[in-house]
Amino acid sequence: MTTSLRIPRRSLLAGAAATPLVVSGARAQAKPIKIGVLTDMSGPYRDFGGLTSEAAAKLAAGEFAGKGFTVEVIAADHQNKADLGAQIARQWFDRDGVDVIVDTPNSGVALAVSAVAKEKNKIFLACGPATTDLTGAQCTANTLHWSYDTYMLARSTGGATVRVGGDSWYFLTADYAFGQQLQKDTTNFVTRNGGKVLGASPYPFPGTTDFSSFLVTAASSGAKVLGLANAGTDTTNSIKQAVEFGLTRKMQIAALLMVINDVHAIGQDAAQGLRLTESFYWDLNDSTRAWTKRIVALTPKNYPNMCHAGVYSSVLHYLKAVSVLGAAAAQASGADTVAKMKATPTEDDCFGKGSIRADGRTLFPAYLFEVKKPSESKGEWDLYKLQATTPADEAWRPLSDNACALVKA
Amino acid sequence: MFMIFGIPGPLLFGQLLLGLINGAFYALLSLGLAVIFGLLNIVNFAHGALFMMGAFCAWMLLEYLGIGYWWSLLLAPIIIGAFGIVLEKVLISRLYKLDHLYGLLLTFGLAMVIEGLFRNQYGSSGLPYRIPPSLQGATDLGFMFMPNYRGWVVVAAAIVCFVTWAVIERTRLGAMLRAATENAPLVQSFGVNVPRMVTLTYGAGVGLAAFAGVLAAPIYSVNPNMGSNFIIVVFAVVVIGGMGSILGSILTGFGLGIVEGLTKVFYPQASSTVIFVVMAIVLLLRPNGLFGRV
Numbered sequence: 001m002t003t004s005l006r007i008p009r010r011s012l013l014a015g016a017a018a019t020p021l022v023v024s025g026a027r028a029q030a031k032p033i034k035i036g037v038l039t040d041m042s043g044p045y046r047d048f049g050g051l052t053s054e055a056a057a058k059l060a061a062g063e064f065a066g067k068g069f070t071v072e073v074i075a076a077d078h079q080n081k082a083d084l085g086a087q088i089a090r091q092w093f094d095r096d097g098v099d100v101i102v103d104t105p106n107s108g109v110a111l112a113v114s115a116v117a118k119e120k121n122k123i124f125l126a127c128g129p130a131t132t133d134l135t136g137a138q139c140t141a142n143t144l145h146w147s148y149d150t151y152m153l154a155r156s157t158g159g160a161t162v163r164v165g166g167d168s169w170y171f172l173t174a175d176y177a178f179g180q181q182l183q184k185d186t187t188n189f190v191t192r193n194g195g196k197v198l199g200a201s202p203y204p205f206p207g208t209t210d211f212s213s214f215l216v217t218a219a220s221s222g223a224k225v226l227g228l229a230n231a232g233t234d235t236t237n238s239i240k241q242a243v244e245f246g247l248t249r250k251m252q253i254a255a256l257l258m259v260i261n262d263v264h265a266i267g268q269d270a271a272q273g274l275r276l277t278e279s280f281y282w283d284l285n286d287s288t289r290a291w292t293k294r295i296v297a298l299t300p301k302n303y304p305n306m307c308h309a310g311v312y313s314s315v316l317h318y319l320k321a322v323s324v325l326g327a328a329a330a331q332a333s334g335a336d337t338v339a340k341m342k343a344t345p346t347e348d349d350c351f352g353k354g355s356i357r358a359d360g361r362t363l364f365p366a367y368l369f370e371v372k373k374p375s376e377s378k379g380e381w382d383l384y385k386l387q388a389t390t391p392a393d394e395a396w397r398p399l400s401d402n403a404c405a406l407v408k409a
Numbered sequence: 410m411f412m413i414f415g416i417p418g419p420l421l422f423g424q425l426l427l428g429l430i431n432g433a434f435y436a437l438l439s440l441g442l443a444v445i446f447g448l449l450n451i452v453n454f455a456h457g458a459l460f461m462m463g464a465f466c467a468w469m470l471l472e473y474l475g476i477g478y479w480w481s482l483l484l485a486p487i488i489i490g491a492f493g494i495v496l497e498k499v500l501i502s503r504l505y506k507l508d509h510l511y512g513l514l515l516t517f518g519l520a521m522v523i524e525g526l527f528r529n530q531y532g533s534s535g536l537p538y539r540i541p542p543s544l545q546g547a548t549d550l551g552f553m554f555m556p557n558y559r560g561w562v563v564v565a566a567a568i569v570c571f572v573t574w575a576v577i578e579r580t581r582l583g584a585m586l587r588a589a590t591e592n593a594p595l596v597q598s599f600g601v602n603v604p605r606m607v608t609l610t611y612g613a614g615v616g617l618a619a620f621a622g623v624l625a626a627p628i629y630s631v632n633p634n635m636g637s638n639f640i641i642v643v644f645a646v647v648v649i650g651g652m653g654s655i656l657g658s659i660l661t662g663f664g665l666g667i668v669e670g671l672t673k674v675f676y677p678q679a680s681s682t683v684i685f686v687v688m689a690i691v692l693l694l695r696p697n698g699l700f701g702r703v
Contacts, residue, residue: 042525043634046533175678201673204681209629209638210431213673213680216423216553233535236630244540244628246547246554265630267537302532 032070033327035061035315036098038088038113039128041077044206044232045105047261047302049128053103053311055298060315069327071319074098078109080206085109089116099331100125100318103311105231107131107178114143122334125318127310130231130257131181132397135359139404141335144342144360147310148279150178151397153256154185156277156366156390159193161225161254167195169254170223172214172238174230175202182229182256198223205230211238215245224251231257236265243270259305263383268374271383276371279364280309280350281384291349303381309350314362317346354392359404366395416674419552424670426550430559432666433566434621438639439646439658440570441617444577447653448590448610451501452509454517456643457636458524459615463489463622464631465527468538478541478627485623486616493615497608520637527633535630562624569620570659577655586610645688651701661699 037057039049054075061071074096078085085104092098093116101117104110105128117124118140126134127146130153134145169190173179179202187197198221201214215238218226226247228235235258242253255262258276282292282303295304295312321340322330330337338360346354351364369384377383399407438460445453466488467481476484496519504512544558577583589596589603597603622636629635646665650657665684672683679686691699 042528043533046528050533201677203673203677204679207638207681209635212427212430212559213424213670214677216427217420217674219554220417220420220423233533233630233632233634236535240537240630241628244547244556244558246556265535265537267539269539270537 030069030327031097031331032072033319033322033331034072034074034092034096034098034100035318036089036092036096036101037073037075037103037311038078038085038092038101038109039075039103040080040105041075043080044234045080045128047265048232048259048305049103049105049307049311050302052295052299052302052304052308053128055295056304056308056312057102057315059295059298060312060319063316064319064323067319067323069322078104078106080106080109082106082108082112086112086116089113090120093117093120093122099123099334100315102315103128103307105129105307107133107181108176110134111138111177114138114140117142117334120334123318123338125311125314127314128307130178132185133177133181135357135361135402135404136397137403139359139406141360141406142338144314144338144356144362146314146362147306148257148277148366149361149396150182150185150256152279152366152390152395153277154182154189155395156368156388157254157256157275158186158189158227160275160368160388161252162190162193162195166225166252166254167193168223169195169197169225169227170218170221170251171197171200171227171229172211172218173200173202174205174234176205178231179205179229183227186227186229186254186256205234208234209237211241212245214238215242215247219245219247219251226251226253228253228255228258232262233265236262239266239274240270259307260303260381260383261305263371264303264381268371268377268383271371272373274371275368275387277366277368278306279366280304280306281367281369281386283382283384284367284386287349287352313346313348313350316348317341317344320344357396357399359399359402359407361396363392363396365392366390421671421674423553424674425667426553426555427559428667428670429663430563430666431669432663433563434625434639434662435643435646435666436570436659436662437566437617437621437624438643439650439662440573440655441614441621442643442647443650443653443655443658444573444617445611445614446647447655448586449501449607450505450509450590451512451516451611453614454513454640455496455519455523456516456614456618457638457640458520459489459493459636460618460622460625460639461527461633461636462492462523463619464538464626464629464635465531465622466619467623467626468536468631471538478623482620482623486619489619489622490612490616494608494612496615497611501611502604502608520640524633524637531633533632533634535632535635538626538631540627558627562628565624566621569617573617574655574659642684645684649684649688649691649698651698654698654700657698657700 037054039053040046057073061073076088100123102125107129110126110129114124124143130150132149132151171183173183263271342356354364356362368388370387442456463485466485470476470481540558544561547554547556593603646661650661673680
């Protein structure tokens with residue numbers, strides 16, 4: 001009896017001594033909210049995401065200074081390798097106390113990171129990747145998909161191209177998750193509108209810089225439209241080379257994923273007249289112009305595209321949820337915080353008002369732009385003319401088509 | 410339209426021609442590597458970065474000084490070649506007595522540093538460089554639409570390759586260079602300044618890379634990664650041709666360009682691997698390469 005009495009007394013004393021220490025310790029150094037920007041810092045998507053994404057996350061974090069919790073932003077380069085991306089995600093979640101991973105261009109890497117975020121019950125805000133699988137067959141309660149996806153691009157750019165007579169297609173496709181999905185989604189729109197697909201050249205990604213062989217094959221296919229199911233420097237190289245090989249004389253080019261940085265790199269001489277889709281353009285309205293001024297101050301050589309705008313918007317929305325829930329509660333369960341984010345409408349300078357659907361898809365309008373002629377431009381980055389706007393409720397894949405388990409539930 | 414292996418004939422000819430154009434770049438780059446390896450015994454992994462610097466040099470000359478393509482074709486190899494000479498004097502020359510591996514590590518590290526610096530400064534989307542006005546446009550060859558500029562690339566590369574080969578294999582200077590690689594002390598005892606000759610050779614090899622860079626600038630966007638995309642393939646070309654064999658690297662460069670072009674017609678997914686498959690086969694059957702001395 002005596003021994004059994006002694007033990008609880010001891011542990012009681014120890015507990016009494018330790019408890020106040022633990023509480024004050026927690027107060028003095030509450031765990032900061034840590035945001036990891038996992039992006040391409042060195043490869044074909046560096047200007048698509050990269051340093052400007054990191055700057056966008058910092059911009060959003062800066063708006064929550066002095067709100068009762070601290071926010072840290074760190075960044076890493078996934079080098080477009082899915083295994084490396086997943087490994088960094090694990091290390092960030094397990095060891096470095098990262099709560100949210102954001103950006104992550106490259107669908108292959110993003111799908112891997114999304115699975116890790118689910119396993120660790122953390123959060124993944126996907127702005128850079130395109131594949132609709134993130135909110136479809138592979139959707140999770142821990143992932144939100146921001147800026148754009150393959151369905152929205154295919155519907156807007158693909159649909160517009162078929163409407164002006166481009167009814168036979170040949171695809172130049174980056175041979176991995178993103179390119180294949182984009183080709184598949186666009187093929188659906190083309191065939192549904194009475195067009196047909198005559199062939200495709202799936203080329204190895206990354207590492208292909210010379211597209212001339214594929215372009216010559218495309219030209220001999222007799223198709224009216226060359227669909228570029230690729231992105232980043234691949235898109236800029238294929239367009240430049242298509243112009244060089246005279247493809248634009250008999251074929252239209254549909255660059256299914258092209259952003260302002262690509263147009264800037266190609267130069268307006270070669271890019272003029274191309275149609276493309278983004279959910280953000282810096283010169284859209286007063287709010288986007290004001291926001292762009294803020295971010296360009298941080299990365300002057302690279303104007304923001306929809307991916308960068310998405311990083312800002314998603315981090316901002318996440319931090320709003322954190323300030324409502326409290327940092328400790330928000331960190332406790334990624335899925336619960338994501339549920340809170342879904343329940344709250346989004347609002348920011350980049351996309352205006354928006355919402356998030358059950359499958360994790362954010363809903364914004366999609367804008368179809370045409371690249372200005374050099375004579376129409378008033379400045380280096382004055383590159384787009386707005387052609388059409390698809391409203392938020394029509395731009396994205398309908399939930400009825402969606403294999404996501406969260407939708408059925 | 411006649412067919413060859415189920416592929417329309419004109420398409421096949423088009424692809425062969427394109428393969429030849431890519432082969433021109435492989436040949437120019439592997440030639441520089443072969444010269445440097447043959448005479449200095451350095452596996453120059455910085456070659457891709459120097460090729461990229463050549464392209465950037467042309468871009469800068471145009472952007473900041475208004476100097477056009479034709480002058481760049483002459484000036485960029487000289488400027489980057491001079492940079493190469495500095496590299497050789499300051500860093501690389503310290504490694505001649507050590508194992509190949511040290512030279513490889515040093516030049517690989519240099520490549521990463523150089524590419525990183527350019528990426529930091531210019532991003533990775535690439536900078537546009539226009540085709541010179543006299544070479545704009547294209548010629549309809551019947552079976553394909555041939556951009557005039559690409560035709561010029563093949564011609565220019567072939568001329569430069571031939572001249573380099575002739576200098577090394579057919580002139581007194583080339584004979585001294587080759588002699589110095591066989592037995593440097595002996596050549597030195599005849600009053601030839603071997604270290605200076607080695608330095609200039611490195612500069613010349615680098616100049617060749619820069620020349621290829623200027624040729625490539627209007628075709629690919631000028632971007633910091635353009636060299637690393639090429640370098641691994643080019644090393645495979647050198648290995649297949651036989652390390653240090655000048656003629657081998659030229660012929661293999663053009664040849665593998667064609668093999669790659671054909672793969673792009675029949676099975677595009679394999680186009681980035683086919684050269685390495687060829688390399689593996691060649692190494693199994695002829696470990697010294699197709700043209701290497703046994």
